[in-house]
Amino acid sequence: MRNGLVTMANKKVKKPTTVQDAPRLELDDIKKMEEPLALPPKNKPKGRPKNENYIPYSDAREFMRGEMIPSRKKYHEWWDRNKPKAIPRYPYRVYKDWVGWNDFLGTDNEFGIRVGRQWRPLDEAVNWVHSLKIESYTKWMEWCKENELPNDIPARPDLVYSNWRTWPHWLGNRPIEALEAIREARKLAVYYIIHIPGVPENVFTFGMEPVGPTAFKERWEREKFTIVRMFWYEPEHSERISHILSALSSPYLGDEKQRVCPNFWEIIYHLELTLQRITKL
Secondary structure, three states, X not given: OEOOEOOOOOOOOOXXXXXXXXXXXOHHHHHHHHOOOOOOOOOOOOXXXXXXXXXXXXXXXXXXXXXXXXXXXXXXHHHHHHOOOOOOOOHHHHOOOOOOHHHHHXXXXXXXXXXXXXXXOHHHHHHHHHOOOOOOHHHHHHHHHXXXXXXXXXXXXXXXXXXXXXXXXXXXXXXXXXXXXXXXXXXXXXXXXXXXOOOOOOEEEEEEEOOOHHHHHHHHHHHOOEEEEEEEOOHHHHHHHHHHHHHHXXXXXXXXXXXXXXXXXXHHHHHHHHOEEOOOO
């Protein structure tokens, strides 16, 4: 080293490794190299393991019919919510004696038709159900099996309505829910004027439908009367309505609801100043 510089003369040079200097392989090391490489473990199959203990088709069908589920789509929603171990999510893949969804659920749906599009609005359906005074979910299911529901009221509202609340609200079997339903019903009540076939042209029937427009529509389809006017009924205006009818009409054959109206359109004028008209049923 001169003046702090490293020269080739004083630098230690590492000697290259020769073949003789390489580590020797023992016999055991060679045998290990000849063994096949172990493959990584396979991933476990995803999804729910197959259940070999599903109940027979006939028992599953009997149970599902008792649940009164209206469609295949609603069945899958029901299954995802409850995850029953004894009934498969896809029964048609499991049961060799599978017949079809209508047979399984006890429905009569036509293939390709969307089910449940025309259900009665929840508030109106609740009002109708409360009139039955059913005490519990179990009693409700029993009633549905023994009686015929209107076409637009479901046996399983919890699977149908996006704005579904609770079974006490549906049945009105608790004071708070019943009182709330009464308040909501007041918003749905309809005041109507109709003309019934067979009576004089100047005789009209005035009345109030408490359950709502859908129930009134059912009555109209059944009785075939002529709807002259409909209004949203407001109880605070009941005295005003009575005053209008007393001043401008008289009972027909002693019937307070059927009234002779000499100047019918004057009655309409005053009612439209008092109540909000319904233009579409």
